[in-house]
């Protein structure tokens with residue numbers, strides 16, 4: 001594994017992960033046409049480079065099947081003994097409704113079979129409507145399935161701090177919450193991170209490189225129109241930039257990040273990733289991978305070659321201080337989905 005030891009994080013006693021996780025939303029449509037054969041081959045390139053941890057979901061198109069196929073092919077090439085090198089973190093995003101044991105068990109069973117595993121490394125649970133308290137029923141059934149060995153660890157995605165407290169008060173052990181977190185969207189720093197730190201919960205983050213907008217490619221460029229943004233991810237985070245402060249302020253931010261990147265011999269995306277990895281409670285940053293279309297393996301490996309110093313932080317803060325408060329306008333983590 002060519003990445004340095006500092007790229008690893010002991011996520012749970014039985015699971016070490018790469019601090020940069022490979023995100024598979026990008027294979028689900030809306031990000032260009034993915035060729036399954038090339039995609040699986042590309043998964044080997046990520047793994048061989050040291051990026052061994054995958055983030056996926058039941059609803060990310062073929063993502064769970066890709067993990068299944070990747071594991072089969074991996075076993076053929078390297079033998080079953082090396083399969084534990086792969087960590088695959090899926091999600092369950094149920095449609096609202098009653099959460100019976102049957103509903104939960106069926107959903108877990110489908111993921112197990114698609115991914116070709118006896119136990120899910122991590123299941124990250126999403127819930128659309130807090131006024132429907134059945135999320136607690138769902139989590140209790142998931143905890144039972146964990147006891148029965150079908151799930152190794154329970155996690156959440158896009159839950160706010162208030163609900164995270166209710167869940168932990170109900171005695172359900174959660175290991176992580178997956179949330180949007182970037183230099184632009186720093187809402188997790190307001191309440192979530194402290195709560196997580198106090199309750200041994202970590203954060204896995206997405207949107208950290210803003211779909212690719214946080215890069216040299218956009219420095220000094222006029223504001224893109226919607227039609228210029230050719231992935232669902234670019235469109236999602238352009239909206240976030242608009243709410244945060246708009247394109248001119250974003251240009252100021254890119255201009256502040258550029259000299260920092262140059263000083264460390266890295267890219268703007270690397271600086272944005274490092275910034276989040278250094279935040280309290282953060283275990284890993286998920287970076288979207290358009291398998292077989294584009295890759296940033298060598299560039300993202302540089303995240304582990306440097307750290308930001310006080311001068312870097314002061315220069316970043318000077319720009320961020322001019323932005324709007326997204327916690328006030330949107331709310332806590334995940335409120336943009338509700």
Ligand SMILES: NC(=O)c1ccc[n+]([C@@H]2O[C@H](COP(=O)([O-])OP(=O)(O)OC[C@H]3O[C@@H](n4cnc5c(N)ncnc54)[C@H](OP(=O)(O)O)[C@@H]3O)[C@@H](O)[C@H]2O)c1
Pocket residue numbers: 022023024025026055056157158178179205206207208209210211212213214215233267269270286287288289290294295296299300
């Ligand atoms: N829980 C949730 O609700 C949720 C929501 C969104 C995402 N996610 C997870 O997070 C993952 C990331 O998705 P995201 O939408 O947040 O996207 P992202 O990671 O912010 O952006 C991904 C894009 O950034 C570009 N990129 C990556 N590394 C780069 C580098 N070093 N330099 C320049 N550009 C770089 C690539 O663009 P090109 O491919 O164009 O080169 C890549 O497709 C998803 O796959 C998913 O696993 C979860």
